[in-house]
Amino acid sequence: MTHELRMKVRDYECDLQGIVNNANYQHYTEHARHEMLLGLGVSFADLHQRGIDVVVARISLSYKAPLRSGDEFLVRSEVRKEGVKYVFRQDIIRLSDNRLSCRVEVVNAVLIDGKLAAECPELDRLLS
Amino acid sequence: MTHELRMKVRDYECDLQGIVNNANYQHYTEHARHEMLLGLGVSFADLHQRGIDVVVARISLSYKAPLRSGDEFLVRSEVRKEGVKYVFRQDIIRLSDNRLSCRVEVVNAVLIDGKLAAECPELDRLLS
Amino acid sequence: MTHELRMKVRDYECDLQGIVNNANYQHYTEHARHEMLLGLGVSFADLHQRGIDVVVARISLSYKAPLRSGDEFLVRSEVRKEGVKYVFRQDIIRLSDNRLSCRVEVVNAVLIDGKLAAECPELDRLLS
Amino acid sequence: MTHELRMKVRDYECDLQGIVNNANYQHYTEHARHEMLLGLGVSFADLHQRGIDVVVARISLSYKAPLRSGDEFLVRSEVRKEGVKYVFRQDIIRLSDNRLSCRVEVVNAVLIDGKLAAECPELDRLLS
Numbered sequence: 001m002t003h004e005l006r007m008k009v010r011d012y013e014c015d016l017q018g019i020v021n022n023a024n025y026q027h028y029t030e031h032a033r034h035e036m037l038l039g040l041g042v043s044f045a046d047l048h049q050r051g052i053d054v055v056v057a058r059i060s061l062s063y064k065a066p067l068r069s070g071d072e073f074l075v076r077s078e079v080r081k082e083g084v085k086y087v088f089r090q091d092i093i094r095l096s097d098n099r100l101s102c103r104v105e106v107v108n109a110v111l112i113d114g115k116l117a118a119e120c121p122e123l124d125r126l127l128s
Numbered sequence: 129m130t131h132e133l134r135m136k137v138r139d140y141e142c143d144l145q146g147i148v149n150n151a152n153y154q155h156y157t158e159h160a161r162h163e164m165l166l167g168l169g170v171s172f173a174d175l176h177q178r179g180i181d182v183v184v185a186r187i188s189l190s191y192k193a194p195l196r197s198g199d200e201f202l203v204r205s206e207v208r209k210e211g212v213k214y215v216f217r218q219d220i221i222r223l224s225d226n227r228l229s230c231r232v233e234v235v236n237a238v239l240i241d242g243k244l245a246a247e248c249p250e251l252d253r254l255l256s
Numbered sequence: 257m258t259h260e261l262r263m264k265v266r267d268y269e270c271d272l273q274g275i276v277n278n279a280n281y282q283h284y285t286e287h288a289r290h291e292m293l294l295g296l297g298v299s300f301a302d303l304h305q306r307g308i309d310v311v312v313a314r315i316s317l318s319y320k321a322p323l324r325s326g327d328e329f330l331v332r333s334e335v336r337k338e339g340v341k342y343v344f345r346q347d348i349i350r351l352s353d354n355r356l357s358c359r360v361e362v363v364n365a366v367l368i369d370g371k372l373a374a375e376c377p378e379l380d381r382l383l384s
Numbered sequence: 385m386t387h388e389l390r391m392k393v394r395d396y397e398c399d400l401q402g403i404v405n406n407a408n409y410q411h412y413t414e415h416a417r418h419e420m421l422l423g424l425g426v427s428f429a430d431l432h433q434r435g436i437d438v439v440v441a442r443i444s445l446s447y448k449a450p451l452r453s454g455d456e457f458l459v460r461s462e463v464r465k466e467g468v469k470y471v472f473r474q475d476i477i478r479l480s481d482n483r484l485s486c487r488v489e490v491v492n493a494v495l496i497d498g499k500l501a502a503e504c505p506e507l508d509r510l511l512s
Contacts, residue, residue: 045325060444069301173453186318197429
């Protein structure tokens with residue numbers, strides 16, 4: 001299951017080094033994951049309202065080539081289930097030269113009413 | 129009713145011009161307002177849980193002298209009630225030279241269960 | 257001189273009240289102003305590199321109807337020159353119901369090599 | 385070489401799940417690293433001005449227990465050199481119950497005039 005989202009750097013996301021601040025790559029990939037879910041008919045905010053919280057248990061980001069003011073980029077996401085976890089692998093591709101800017105792996109757990117859930121039928125259905 | 133909060137610039141709050149990005153002054157003053165309320169025994173998050181939302185109806189910010197990496201500053205806040213609105217006047221003072229960095233006026237309304245409330249006894253009690 | 261930019265709320269922009277945090281409207285309008293300039297061939301980052309800084313002297317925001325998770329919106333911007341200042345008037349329109357979400361007025365000054373400039377030929381040319 | 389920084393959640397850092405948004409833990413640890421350097425007499429912003437950029441090559445964050453509105457926390461940082469990289473290990477401790485909230489490992493590289501540097505005498509001196 002894969003998904004692509006095209007985005008563009010906003011200047012306020014750049015820091016005093018003149019490049020996008022590291023934490024914003026995490027924001028980009030969060031937004032891409034939520035848009036991917038939304039494309040499948042699942043809203044992160046609606047899930048929360050119903051007591052289902054998809055939470056990040058672990059994330060790792062490898063920074064390869066910085067994004068700068070004006071850059072457009074693609075967030076390419078894929079997800080698979082591993083045990084009770086949902087694992088997203090996401091690449092941020094800088095479109096000016098198609099270079100990999102950042103590679104991200106995110107391990108998500110699901111909490112139902114605040115408790116770790118062994119499965120989330122709603123997400124499982126989407127992934128099958 | 130006045131309140132003072134001492135803070136320090138975090139580097140990620142600076143943008144590519146090397147100064148604190150404008151929107152972060154709004155963050156600083158929001159945090160100072162919430163700390164002011166907390167000092168009076170009122171938690172913004174608790175209010176929300178109980179269906180009471182203090183929302184900004186209008187804010188104006190006048191930027192006088194920029195904050196930069198490493199700067200410490202003071203947010204000096206005062207609040208008064210005007211009709212059904214709570215009006216905060218907040219000054220951000222740069223501590224290296226005691227210059228006014230930013231002057232802010234914030235008009236807050238109170239929503240109870242999503243409806244504009246003519247009064248919020250809890251806040252009124254604090255202001256009297 | 258007018259400009260329109262279509263955007264979409266990202267979930268991380270919402271706060272614990274479940275609506276877009278106030279400071280993010282300032283981010284949205286900053287991005288729209290920079291995109292407007294870019295459409296005219298002027299990059300905010302390039303200007304900074306050449307010692308020209310467009311800075312916000314004053315901004316006021318009137319919040320009318322909140323943006324929430326999933327909302328799409330339009331930022332409609334117009335700019336005119338008043339004396340030595342560039343004044344932007346910006347409306348954020350919530351697209352689900354075409355309601356005005358936020359009305360913003362921004363007064364910009366231009367610094368050249370850190371000094372307030374009476375005029376910026378580059379911007380003046382664009383506005384004429 | 386270790387460092388501790390005490391901080392407090394600001395409400396705008398919480399998202400619609402009512403907990404601190406994941407990317408903000410990255411912000412907290414960046415701020416703690418910069419404060420650690422500053423305590424050693426090295427300013428991140430000054431380094432940048434002189435053409436020396438400390439950049440994150442890789443970061444991993446393990447989320448253990450969420451931070452919420454009002455929480456105070458400690459960022460405990462230690463750094464060591466491994467080859468040409470500076471490796472920070474950082475723990476975010478929630479002070480209400482002394483639980484580990486987030487464990488972070490950050491691998492930094494140094495760019496001098498935009499090129500990967502085998503060593504940064506200024507930082508090496510601090511670590512010896």
